[in-house]
Amino acid sequence: MSPELIDRLREAGYKITPPRLAVLEVIQREGEHLNPNEILAQAQAIHPQTGRATVYRTLELLTNLGIVRPIYVGDSGPTYIRAEGGHHHLVCSQCGRILDFEQCVADSMERELEARFGFRIKSHLLEFYGLCADCCGEETTGAS
Amino acid sequence: MSPELIDRLREAGYKITPPRLAVLEVIQREGEHLNPNEILAQAQAIHPQTGRATVYRTLELLTNLGIVRPIYVGDSGPTYIRAEGGHHHLVCSQCGRILDFEQCVADSMERELEARFGFRIKSHLLEFYGLCADCCGEETTGAS
DNA sequence: CTGATTGCAAAAATTTTGCAAGCCT
DNA sequence: AGGCTTGCAAAATTTTTGCAATCAG
Numbered sequence: 001m002s003p004e005l006i007d008r009l010r011e012a013g014y015k016i017t018p019p020r021l022a023v024l025e026v027i028q029r030e031g032e033h034l035n036p037n038e039i040l041a042q043a044q045a046i047h048p049q050t051g052r053a054t055v056y057r058t059l060e061l062l063t064n065l066g067i068v069r070p071i072y073v074g075d076s077g078p079t080y081i082r083a084e085g086g087h088h089h090l091v092c093s094q095c096g097r098i099l100d101f102e103q104c105v106a107d108s109m110e111r112e113l114e115a116r117f118g119f120r121i122k123s124h125l126l127e128f129y130g131l132c133a134d135c136c137g138e139e140t141t142g143a144s
Numbered sequence: 145m146s147p148e149l150i151d152r153l154r155e156a157g158y159k160i161t162p163p164r165l166a167v168l169e170v171i172q173r174e175g176e177h178l179n180p181n182e183i184l185a186q187a188q189a190i191h192p193q194t195g196r197a198t199v200y201r202t203l204e205l206l207t208n209l210g211i212v213r214p215i216y217v218g219d220s221g222p223t224y225i226r227a228e229g230g231h232h233h234l235v236c237s238q239c240g241r242i243l244d245f246e247q248c249v250a251d252s253m254e255r256e257l258e259a260r261f262g263f264r265i266k267s268h269l270l271e272f273y274g275l276c277a278d279c280c281g282e283e284t285t286g287a288s
Numbered sequence: 289c290t291g292a293t294t295g296c297a298a299a300a301a302t303t304t305t306g307c308a309a310g311c312c313t
Numbered sequence: 314a315g316g317c318t319t320g321c322a323a324a325a326t327t328t329t330t331g332c333a334a335t336c337a338g
Contacts, residue, residue: 015312015317036302051320056303069273072216077302083273090263099261106253110272117243118277119234127269128254129213129227133262159292159337180327195295200328221327 001025005067012065022046023058027068033079071125073098086124092132099132145169149211156209166190167202171212177223215269217242230268236276243276 005024006016014020022043026034034042040055059080062068069083073091081087086106090099110121149168150160158164166187170178178186184199203224206212213227217235225231230250234243254265 013317017312017318019319049320052302053304053321054319057318066273070216072214072222078216090257090261090265092263099263101257101261106270109250109270113234113245113272114274117234117245118280119236119243119272119274120280121234121272121274123273125269125271125273126250126253128257128263128265129210129267129269130258130263130265136262136264157292161293161337163294193295196327197296197329198294201293 002028008065008067014061018047019043019050019054020058020061022050023055023062024067027062027080027082030080030082033071033073033081035077035079039080066122069123069125073127083123086126088126090128090130090132092130092135097132097134146172152209152211158205162191163187163194163198164202164205166194167199167206168211171206171224171226174224174226177215177217177225179221179223183224210266213267213269217271227267230270232270234272234274234276236274236279239276239279241276241278 001021001024005028006021009020009024010016023039025046026039026042036052036055036059039059040050040052043050043055059068059070063070063080063083066083068080069087070078070080071087072078073089088101088106090101092098106124106126110124113119114121145165145168149172150165153164153168154160167183169190170183170186180196180199180203183203184194184196187194187199203212203214207214207224207227210227212224213231214222214224215231216222217233232245232250234245236242250268250270254268257263258265
């Protein structure tokens with residue numbers, strides 16, 4: 001577990017507890033975007049007695065500290081991702097496929113926005129919606 | 145009410161009903177981002193007997209048609225916005241202020257992604273997180 | 289007409305809260 | 314020791330579903 005993150009918690013005045021470490025750990029390895037339920041399950045694999053309420057409380061705490069961020073993509077409620085850095089998705093509205101891409105063309109945009117609005121930008125979420133290569137041929141046809 | 149949207153509904157095989165028109169109307173004038181509850185309230189101002197379930201069903205339908213999109217910003221559950229075109233926000237993680245900006249530097253990024261992934265991009269959502277001008281001086285101090 | 293659509297109320301799912309017990313520091 | 318944290322279970326919210334009645338086409 002990244003001692004850096006632990007320090008951020010500690011320096012913000014929070015106690016380092018097993019449930020918090022478990023949630024942090026889960027988000028940290030985050031292969032996909034996890035919803036609170038999945039985070040609970042995985043946290044319990046690390047620290048079995050972790051309760052659901054604690055997961056919610058910890059996610060809120062980590063969100064306020066800017067360590068994680070909830071995002072909605074497609075349906076299915078909120079999922080959590082690391083907040084730091086940027087997140088970029090291509091979402092296919094047809095098949096729901098999600099591609100993550102890394103390249104950060106966003107940097108120049110960030111600088112411009114900072115100058116224009118006096119914001120100090122820390123991270124961003126860029127989502128592009130459309131049809132993926134596979135779905136380009138078969139447009140949505142309508143009524144279900 | 146934009147006849148263009150009505151046509152999209154009709155052409156997709158859906159019936160044009162008062163509750164659907166009401167929801168469409170509400171989203172259309174959308175001054176802010178509305179959550180399902182607010183949409184229900186405003187839709188009822190137009191068509192009083194509109195039921196909550198219908199609002200949810202209509203929002204799902206409009207989402208599938210690519211007419212609206214749910215987004216999460218800050219906390220407080222999903223809110224709905226027009227899907228077409230792009231949406232750009234600057235979100236202050238300190239005070240929660242949300243600035244919408246129009247400028248679309250995203251176009252070139254879109255073209256590059258289309259070429260790279262074979263996606264046909266239809267819209268996007270760009271969110272930048274940081275501290276707004278007012279909050280820049282007073283960093284988060286920690287434990288609540 | 290006819291089947292899609294609706295509103296209602298109940299059911300399900302998701303989050304939040306109250307509180308005594310427990311743990312971090 | 315002291316108070317932040319926790320887990321639990323109950324409460325509050327939010328969303329989904331079942332179904333008969335209604336409405337658009």
